[in-house]
Amino acid sequence: MDRLTFLGIIIAIAAIFGGQLLEGGSIDALLDWAAFVIVVGGSAGAVMVQSHSQTFFNAMKISVWAFVPPTQPVEQGITRVAAWSNLARREGLLGLEKNIDDSLEPFILKGLNMLVDGNDSDAIRKAMYVELDVLDKELLKAAKVFESMGGYSPTLGIVGAVLGLIHVMGNLSNPELLGAGIATAFVATIYGVGFANLFFIPVYHKLRAVIEEQSQYREMIIEGIACIAEGENPRVIEGKLSGYLAR
Template sequence: MDLSSLIGILSGIGFIIGCILLGGPITMFIDAPSIVIVCGGTVSSTMIAYPLGDVLGMFKVSIKVFMFKIEKPEDIIANLTEISNKARKGGLLSIEGDIQGTSDPYLAQALQMTVDGVKTDDIGDIMQKKMDLTKKNLETGSDVFRSMAAYAPAFGMIGTLIGLVQMLANLDDPSAIGPSMSVAMITTFYGAILANLLFTPMSNKLKGRNDAELTNMNIIYEGVLSIREGEHPKLMEDKLKVYLGNAAAKEKK
């Protein structure tokens, strides 16, 4: 569980509700037509912009904002170095046990191809294609949320225009001005909250998750190819440690 995401969202909502309550009842900020305009419009635009599968997959990807477990790159490098030492001393067949012992399907498949004697270029091509596909799938979720962050305020403005038109059309009826003005103002409020408290931060968080996952895949890619080529374990380890600098920089962001 990522506490920073949960605490951030809950505290943001809490601060907004607290400020509202200081000035009056929260019911003033609850308006069904405004919710329909902003939420319905945002979802509709997203469905137009992306295939249905990507939109539905967004809910699955969003789980990574709150629950994300990934192996540390340092541990992956240490594991690959150990495997490399074993392969150098006992041959490639000696690492078959490591295939069964890993929970990473990407690493397991790469090691299995290595043990099976698949050519280095072929192993590299297959791993690269899987990495490209994973990158595409991971980036799609972040892009969907980024698009929703743009659509929500836009529909907030559309709701404002609707409210203003209704208000101007009923200037002779004072009882209708209040509700129309409410829609005009609250839709912009909803759009701004959804974009800045949820969609944009979630897109940024997913991008960071994606970068971390791809860093690990690159480490495995480079490490397995080095093992297949019989490269010295120490040289391989030094090469892979270059990725640690990138991983550390991303963690600080």
């Protein structure tokens, strides 16, 4: 669980509501379901129009990473690579093949299978970096869905404000309702700007950071498997990969 994400959202909401109270307003004035539906629903609909269905569903799937990011076991990965290297030197590639754990993620399994099939380090690097590039691009496209929502959200807030003002204009015969009606109309603008800058865009950047961490971990695995293919000493490999711990 990423406590910083939860803390950031709480502080942001508290700042908005606290500022409203300090200005002498009420919190109830900022709560408007119509504005929420227009901003969030409209932003989601707009991004559905521009996105491929698979990209949109991937975005919804990885959105949880902003709150519960997957951990990258870098230290454990280095230990695993060193163990694979020791096994390959001791029993050869055939021995390594017999001890491959099928529960490993498909990306790592592909690299190990290429290794036991006798591919050289250059072939392994080329093939796996191509796959890594494709994976990164797909995940970044999904993350950009939230960046796009952050772009549409303020405009939808203005749309909500205009719709509210249209409703106000219909009540010109009741002057006592005008003030409250105008205030409610502008709540949509607050929602639009607020969701963009306090949620959608920050979530995009958090997801991007998580994707970059995953990419570095996979890059480390590629280099480790390539070093095994080159026949390097397990201790040398472990020393090379330890540089990823400092990133």
